[in-house]
Amino acid sequence: MALDAWVNESLYPAWGQRFRVKRWLARAESAFQDIAIFESETHGRVLMLDGVVQITEADEFVYQEMIVHVPLLAHGAAERVLIIGAGDGGVLHRVLAHRTVSRAVMVEIDGEVIRLARAFLPDIGGTAWEDPRAEVIVGDGIAYVREAPDASFDVMIVDSTDPIGVGEVLFTDAFYAEAARVLSAHGVVVNQCGVPFMQGEELAETSRRRQRFFPHVGAYVAAVPTYVGGFMTLGWAAKESPLAAHTPAEIRARAEAAGILGKTRYWTPEIHTGAFHLPPYIAALLPP
Amino acid sequence: MALDAWVNESLYPAWGQRFRVKRWLARAESAFQDIAIFESETHGRVLMLDGVVQITEADEFVYQEMIVHVPLLAHGAAERVLIIGAGDGGVLHRVLAHRTVSRAVMVEIDGEVIRLARAFLPDIGGTAWEDPRAEVIVGDGIAYVREAPDASFDVMIVDSTDPIGVGEVLFTDAFYAEAARVLSAHGVVVNQCGVPFMQGEELAETSRRRQRFFPHVGAYVAAVPTYVGGFMTLGWAAKESPLAAHTPAEIRARAEAAGILGKTRYWTPEIHTGAFHLPPYIAALLPP
Numbered sequence: 001m002a003l004d005a006w007v008n009e010s011l012y013p014a015w016g017q018r019f020r021v022k023r024w025l026a027r028a029e030s031a032f033q034d035i036a037i038f039e040s041e042t043h044g045r046v047l048m049l050d051g052v053v054q055i056t057e058a059d060e061f062v063y064q065e066m067i068v069h070v071p072l073l074a075h076g077a078a079e080r081v082l083i084i085g086a087g088d089g090g091v092l093h094r095v096l097a098h099r100t101v102s103r104a105v106m107v108e109i110d111g112e113v114i115r116l117a118r119a120f121l122p123d124i125g126g127t128a129w130e131d132p133r134a135e136v137i138v139g140d141g142i143a144y145v146r147e148a149p150d151a152s153f154d155v156m157i158v159d160s161t162d163p164i165g166v167g168e169v170l171f172t173d174a175f176y177a178e179a180a181r182v183l184s185a186h187g188v189v190v191n192q193c194g195v196p197f198m199q200g201e202e203l204a205e206t207s208r209r210r211q212r213f214f215p216h217v218g219a220y221v222a223a224v225p226t227y228v229g230g231f232m233t234l235g236w237a238a239k240e241s242p243l244a245a246h247t248p249a250e251i252r253a254r255a256e257a258a259g260i261l262g263k264t265r266y267w268t269p270e271i272h273t274g275a276f277h278l279p280p281y282i283a284a285l286l287p288p
Numbered sequence: 289m290a291l292d293a294w295v296n297e298s299l300y301p302a303w304g305q306r307f308r309v310k311r312w313l314a315r316a317e318s319a320f321q322d323i324a325i326f327e328s329e330t331h332g333r334v335l336m337l338d339g340v341v342q343i344t345e346a347d348e349f350v351y352q353e354m355i356v357h358v359p360l361l362a363h364g365a366a367e368r369v370l371i372i373g374a375g376d377g378g379v380l381h382r383v384l385a386h387r388t389v390s391r392a393v394m395v396e397i398d399g400e401v402i403r404l405a406r407a408f409l410p411d412i413g414g415t416a417w418e419d420p421r422a423e424v425i426v427g428d429g430i431a432y433v434r435e436a437p438d439a440s441f442d443v444m445i446v447d448s449t450d451p452i453g454v455g456e457v458l459f460t461d462a463f464y465a466e467a468a469r470v471l472s473a474h475g476v477v478v479n480q481c482g483v484p485f486m487q488g489e490e491l492a493e494t495s496r497r498r499q500r501f502f503p504h505v506g507a508y509v510a511a512v513p514t515y516v517g518g519f520m521t522l523g524w525a526a527k528e529s530p531l532a533a534h535t536p537a538e539i540r541a542r543a544e545a546a547g548i549l550g551k552t553r554y555w556t557p558e559i560h561t562g563a564f565h566l567p568p569y570i571a572a573l574l575p576p
Contacts, residue, residue, distance in 0.1 A: 014308035014329035017516060018296065041302035042486075059485065062518065062567075197347065197513045198330075223511040225485045225518035228305060230350065230511045266567040274562030279350075279554040 007038065010051035012198060017053070017228045019046060025120045030112035033161075037120045043226060045121055047088055049113070049161055055088050059225040060124060063192075065267040066222035066275065067234055068094035071155050071190040072101070073254045073272065074243045078154040079103065082182070084141035084170060086159035087113030089125020095157070096131050098258040104134050105153075111138040141170060145178040154184050158191035171206050173213075180213040180239065188238045193219060195229040196282045203233050204285040210237040211287050218243060219286060220275040222266070233282060244276035295326065298339035300486060305341070305516045307334060313408045318400035321449075325408045331514060333409055335376055337401070337449055343376050347513040348412060351480075353555035354510035354563065355522055356382035359443050359478040360389070361542045361560065362531045366442040367391065370470070372429035372458060374447035375401030377413020383445070384419050386546040392422050393441075399426040429458060433466040442472050446479035459494050461501075468501040468527065476526045481507060483517040484570045491521050492573040498525040499575050506531060507574060508563035510554070521570060532564035 009016040019040040026037040036048040044057025055063070068091055072078045079102045081095050087108035095104045108114055114136070117124060128134055137144065141158075156179055160170045170191070179189045189210075194202040203219060210217045214237035221231035236243045248269035255261040255269065278286070297304040307328040314325040324336040332345025343351070356379055360366045367390045369383050375396035383392045396402055402424070405412060416422055425432065429446075444467055448458045458479065467477045477498075482490040491507060498505045502525035509519035524531045536557035543549040543557060566574075 008306065012330065015305065015331065017303065017305050020302035042300065043303065059518065061569075195513075221511070223509070223518045225483075225516075228513075228516045230347065230513035265569040268565065268568065270562070270565035271567060274558070274565055277556065277558035277562055279559060280556065281349075281553040 007048070009048070009053055015198075017226065019043065026116045028112055028116060030110050032110045035110075035112055035116055037116055047117065047121060052161065053226050054161070055090060055121070055124065056226050057121065057123065060090050061264070062222055062224045062266040063227070064090045064094045065264050066220075067091060067157055067159060067190060067192065069255070069260060069264065069267045070220060070234070070272055070275065071157065071188045071236065071243070072098055073251050073258065074246060075155050075186060075188050076254055077186070080153045081105070082145070082148075082153040082156045083107070084144075084156070084158045084160065085109075086157070088117040088121055089114070089128050091157055091159050092134060092136070093124065093126045093128040096128050096133060097260055097263070100258045102133060104131075105137065106134065107137045107139055107141045107144045109138070109140055114138065142175050142178070145175065145182050148182040150181055151184040151187075152182050154187055156183060156187070156189040158189065160192060171209065173209055176210055176213045176237070183239060186240045188236060188243060189214075190234050190236045193233040193235040195227055195232045196285055197231070198229040200285050203235060203282070206235050207286050210235060213237070214239060216240075216242045217287065218276065219278065219282070220244075221278060221282065222275065231279070231282065244273070246273060248273050295336070297336070297341055299341075303486075305514065307331065314404045316400055316404060318398050320398045323398075323400055323404055325404055335405065335409060340449065341514050342449070343378060343409070343412065344514050345409065345411065348378050349552070350510055350512045350554040351515070351520075352378045352382045353552050354508075355379060355445055355447060355478060355480065357543070357548060357552065357555045358508060358522070358560055358563065359445065359476045359524065359531070360386055361539050361546065362534060363443050363474060363476050364542055365474070368441045369393070370433075370436075370441040370444045371395070372432075372444070372446045372448065373397075374445070376405040376409055377402070377416050379445055379447050380422060380424070381412065381414045381416040384416050384421060385548055385551070388546045390421060393425065394422065395425045395427055395429045395432045397426070397428055402426065430463050430466070433463065433470050436470040438469055439472040439475075440470050442475055444471060444475070444477040446477065448480060459497065461497055464498055464501045464525070467525075471527060474528045476524060476531060477502075478522050478524045481521040481523040483515055483520045484573055485519070486517040488573050491523060491570070494523050495574050498523060501525070502527060504528075504530045505575065506564065507566065507570070508532075509566060509570065510563065519567070519570065532561070534561060536561050
């Protein structure tokens with residue numbers, strides 16, 4: 001990827017999106033990956049890792065709201081949240097918007113992502129970095145969960161890259177086994193599972209893996225503008241009951257108690273409950 | 289657009305998708321537009337008009353199922369269907385899949401689109417072209433509705449390009465006034481309203497226009513992989529009652545009677561009813 005006027009996303013070799021660049025802001029080769037931040041003409045500032053779009057200022061709300069509000073409100077009493085990845089701070093920001101959350105630990109392996117995001121994408125993390133309920137750790141997510149006490153978190157959010165490169169260990173049996181152990185009795189883990197129209201195997205494979213360690217697994221969908229290719233999926237696994245077992249009215253009441261009702265641009269109680277209804281072409285990728 | 293190995297969609301000047309071309313199949317300058325059909329490496333064959341993706345073999349099912357099954361099943365007793373545009377034959381194909389439909393008239397202004405689609409995208413229209421219930425007219429959609437008798441159709445589907453170039457007249461007051469007249473008492477019109485994350489004004493403007501001639505207007509969403517940019521919207525207008533007033537069970541029974549249940553890859557009764565719940569960033573574009 002050269003410092004050109006156009007940036008072509010390199011996620012898929014023969015199809016993808018491209019952005020016209022207004023201005024380059026940062027470019028770094030960290031110990032883990034190639035980090036690029038630029039200002040686009042159409043989507044505000046854009047963060048790419050190894051040539052793949054992670055976040056844009058214009059549409060980050062879709063992904064963040066759906067990866068955070070759905071598991072926290074489906075759980076219903078989530079106080080302790082563990083975030084793996086999400087170095088831009090956006091997930092942490094949305095988690096802490098729930099006044100019901102007492103502690104949020106974020107473990108990001110690449111300190112350079114945090115440093116550059118705080119410098120060039122300050123609105124994504126917002127005030128989350130200084131929140132007294134937040135603990136930000138630069139380190140290996142899988143090592144962190146291995147050392148964490150049993151039942152020490154209610155919800156775990158895995159906001160990783162696709163299962164290539166640095167994010168690969170977050171899609172392994174070893175990781176899910178530890179995830180099940182560190183989650184409390186009603187615990188829930190959610191992880192991004194890619195765009196099944198293009199990457200169907202990612203959802204299929206991680207669903208099979210999660211099923212080995214959790215009695216309930218499934219997925220829900222979100223239409224994220226710059227995760228191009230139709231719906232992306234967020235895979236979930238739960239220790240006690242399916243994540244989808246709520247009415248919009250129940251979810252609405254929980255959102256009100258958490259203080260997020262009316263403050264979202266994509267998530268609503270109805271979108272929340274509707275997102276568990278998968279199109280057949282996606283449902284076919286899940287275990288029976 | 290040159291006959292290159294990569295085709296960049298030109299819908300938006302500073303963002304968009306690109307396809308790697310395996311083989312060029314057809315290229316023509318009709319009286320109305322530039323028509324291109326190529327075989328992509330990722331999405332099967334692709335039809336572009338004036339540089340904008342209209343359909344790909346790989347994901348056409350999403351758009352066709354949602355623009356056809358939703359209005360026909362929400363209407364509940366649709367026998368006579370008028371299709372404007374959709375020269376590739378895909379909408380006609382899905383309409384005729386409803387055994388409850390007795391007549392489908394398709395009016396496409398550009399005979400070259402029909403000719404090239406039948407030659408190079410034969411699976412899109414399938415057997416629809418020879419169906420005795422079908423009447424395919426090469427002509428001006430607005431002229432057709434102007435001359436059609438009052439109350440002569442139950443459902444109208446406007447599968448146009450965006451409101452630029454040849455499709456522009458299908459977004460005018462004159463068109464919607466005639467649409468209201470030719471629809472029967474319970475009549476419904478649906479038209480594609482673009483991707484609101486990128487083209488918000490298209491949904492806002494056509495909703496305002498439809499509201500002048502119909503008591504009920506709204507929109508529903510579909511995540512079409514190659515209409516990149518998050519949800520696309522299908523705007524609806526109805527003469528008698530809102531399109532969303534059904535339970536999944538009611539829609540399921542109608543789909544069974546129509547003979548389409550279990551034959552879809554995106555549409556389900558739950559996706560049907562859920563699609564009317566709009567994310568706030570889209571709902572904000574509709575009239576109050």
